[in-house]
Amino acid sequence: MSALEHVLTELAEIFGDRISRGEAVREHHAHGEGWQEGCLPGAVIFAESTEEVSAVLKACNEHSVPVVAFGGGTSLEGHVTPSETGISLDLSRMTRILEVNAEDMDCRVEAGVTRHALNAYLRDSGLFFPVDPGGESTLGGMCATRASGTAAVRYGTMRENTLGLTVVLADGRVMRTGGRVRKSATGYDLTRLFVGSEGTLGIITEVQLRLHGQPEAVATAVCQFEKLEDAVNVAVTTMQLGLPVGRMELMDEVQMDACIRYSKMEGYDVLPTMFFEFHGAPAAVKEQVETMESVVDDHNGKGFLWSNNPENRNELWKARHNAFWACLAYRPNHRGLATDAVVPVSALTELITGSKRDIEESGLLAPIVGHVGDGNFHTVILVPPEPDGLERALELDRKIVGRALSLGGACSGEHGIGFGKKEFMEREHGSVALDVMRMMKKSFDPNNILNPGKMLPEVAG
Structure with missing residues (x-):
């Protein structure tokens, strides 16, 4: 009997039919939403309490069976990809709001x-x-x-x-x-x-x-630009002025084209675009909007349209949150490899304009979208189906990350490391910091059962 079979036998009385080895269930838990290849887990267990999670980990630790936690399955860097000899531990049924x-x-x-x-x-x-x-x-x-x-x-x-x-x-x-x-x-x-x-x-x-x-008043605004550099400089200036903007998002002309098509956004041109949201008391929001309009005018903005209509606001942010899916629909036979570089905000214009040149030189399609107020932006590199498509995309990814690191930034602002960004960890943190991280991993998880192979690159040799 394999180690996995021992674990499943021990847990059968607790979980019953909440242990699944069906192919459809295992396929659902084989991957997240990123570009990495999936892997069918040996089994999926649906936990409904902390005590049940504890029982699973105790049994898996005793038999050295890998465990990978699974929630919404929305990660982009391979975090939830399981081991074929291990368990995907699904926590999506743990949905109680315990106290407010x-x-x-x-x-x-x-x-x-x-x-x-x-x-x-x-x-x-x-x-x-x-x-x-x-x-x-x-x-x-x-x-x-x-x-x-x-x-x-x-x-x-x-x-x-x-x-x-x-x-x-x-x-x-x-x-x-x-x-x-x-x-x-x-x-x-x-x-x-x-x-x-x-x-x-x-x-x-x-x-x-x-x-x-919840803010007393909320307003949204949109402005388009002929030049991507002008749009990014608006974000930099806004942060340097200390304007308390609630949201500030950038889309380049390629991302706007994808979103216009996917989300049926009417009335917009295929141009670099900034979306803003302002929160606060009505008078404060009005002042923020007026200040932002002045900043936009100073950076060659093409109009400044604002609204406090909740329906308009919801449509705008729904389109923004669907940007990744808009990219995939833009080239249906392509995969999406998302970059996630972040730099000090003063270096943002240099990073984005340099990355735009890298994209053009690569010959690949890679829309740009980002939370530019905190120095973070994404390119969704659309991986063509040609045999060398993935390697070309990864080469572009390395160039963009290299630019960010050279400007004092990081390889990931919010997506994390998983499998996808491991290769950049030593360059960003140094060998001593990685050694300390490995010591911590060994101390907390001596049998290496918890999401093995993720985040920390293997020691060479």
């Missing part, structure tokens, strides 16, 4: 709760959760990848909005980190250690989150 403390503006949820479900639950409370990476992302997965999104420029990322966690360690022990207080000077910051650990140190089952008050 409206007076203290925090809540606790299970890992399978999506950001959409949480905000629907909070709708009448006057509160909301702002981190919005797109798709049906689960909050556990968003913590694991240190997710971000369009609102990070004002509200921060998962790192800033996570107060505490419940984590199941590799040997099945359950640990709670952090709490409900807004600051603490006690012990190591284990919460921040696990936010962004990508399921390699433990599996997150509950999340304590910071909530925010």
Whole structure:
């Protein structure tokens, strides 16, 4: 009997028909939404509580069976790709909202709760959760990848909005980190250690989150530009002025063409475009809009259209969140390889204009879209079906990341490392930092069962 069979036999009484070896279920859990090849897991287990996750990890650790956590399956860097001899542990049924403390503006949820479900639950409370990476992302997965999104420029990322966690360690022990207080000077910051650990140190089952008050007034604005450089410079100037913009997103002309076609956006030209959103009291929002209009005028903007109509706002941000799917629909027989470079905002114009030249020289199609207010942007490199298509795309990816690193940036601002970005880790962090990370991995997971092969490059030789 194999190690996997031993584990499944031990867990059969607890999980019953929530253990699946059916091919369709395993195929669904074989990959995320990225370009990497999938792998059918040996089995899929659907957990419904922290105690059940603990039972799975205890059994798997005893038999050295790999475990990869699965939530919404929306990751782009191969985080959820399992091992064929291991288990895909699905947490999507862990959907309880455990508590909402409206007076203290925090809540606790299970890992399978999506950001959409949480905000629907909070709708009448006057509160909301702002981190919005797109798709049906689960909050556990968003913590694991240190997710971000369009609102990070004002509200921060998962790192800033996570107060505490419940984590199941590799040997099945359950640990709670952090709490409900807004600051603490006690012990190591284990919460921040696990936010962004990508399921390699433990599996997150509950999340304590910071909530925010729903803004009294919200307005959106759109401006188009003849030159991509002018659009990026608007973002840089806005941040240097300290304008408290709620969202600020860039699309180049190729991404706009894709979105116009996919989301049926009427009234827009195929030009570099900036989308803005402003939050606050009505007078404050009006002042922000007027200041932004002045900034846009100084950078050769072609008009500045703004609205406080909720329907217009929802359509605009729906189109933005569907940008990845718009790219795939733009060239139906291509795969999408998403870059995720981030730099200090003062270097953003140099990075984006340089990356645009790299794209043109490559001969590939790669729309640009980004959360430019925090120095982060994406290209969706459309991988052609030719035999050398993937290698050409990866070569372009390396050029863009190389530019970012040379400007003091990072290879990933929000998508994480997984399989896809491992090769850049030593260049970004250095060998000593990687050695420390490996020591931590060994300490938390001595049998290497938790998402093995992800994040940390193997030691050469």
